[in-house]
Amino acid sequence: MKRVPVDLAMVADALTHSSPDYSNFLDIETGEVILVEHNILHLIEELFGHDRLPEQDEPPDMGFVIEEKQLPQWQEKSLQDAYRIEMHIGGRIIRIPAGEPGHSWDDMAEFIETVQNSHLADRLRDAIDGRGAFSRFRRVVYDHPETAKEWNAFRETRQQERAIEWLESEGISVAEKKES
Numbered sequence: 001m002k003r004v005p006v007d008l009a010m011v012a013d014a015l016t017h018s019s020p021d022y023s024n025f026l027d028i029e030t031g032e033v034i035l036v037e038h039n040i041l042h043l044i045e046e047l048f049g050h051d052r053l054p055e056q057d058e059p060p061d062m063g064f065v066i067e068e069k070q071l072p073q074w075q076e077k078s079l080q081d082a083y084r085i086e087m088h089i090g091g092r093i094i095r096i097p098a099g100e101p102g103h104s105w106d107d108m109a110e111f112i113e114t115v116q117n118s119h120l121a122d123r124l125r126d127a128i129d130g131r132g133a134f135s136r137f138r139r140v141v142y143d144h145p146e147t148a149k150e151w152n153a154f155r156e157t158r159q160q161e162r163a164i165e166w167l168e169s170e171g172i173s174v175a176e177k178k179e180s
Contacts (some may be wrong), residue, residue: 011167
């Protein structure tokens, strides 16, 4: 297995949160998690394409793209990240898959089994039944500050376990655990 210095919390967050508007990637050399909007990725593909990418590690100056496409200056870093992704996808850069929504519900159900107060556990079981389960669960759990702390720690642990599992499935082990 390749040892990579990843920020486990960032990988866990990327696996947990997904959007139709962006994707997350991992640089397996540096451990950096890169978030890029799909429209920026498509723009880089349109401008450079796989066949037209110059062989270089550093992205070219994106000033011309910003001017030509009349993009805001703050998008230059996103363009450079998208270029790096396009250059190295499948090599040193891999896509972090979107998380499965069922994991969050499973985490809530498993957490409820750890709650010592039987009345509160019953309320939480009722909360996760049916549509709107996540918001009802949050309302009940956050009305109890100590339980909320326990829930946050439980959820973070589960997310990090899934991140480690995914990294290992990619042949990566965590070289050092950086705190975010």
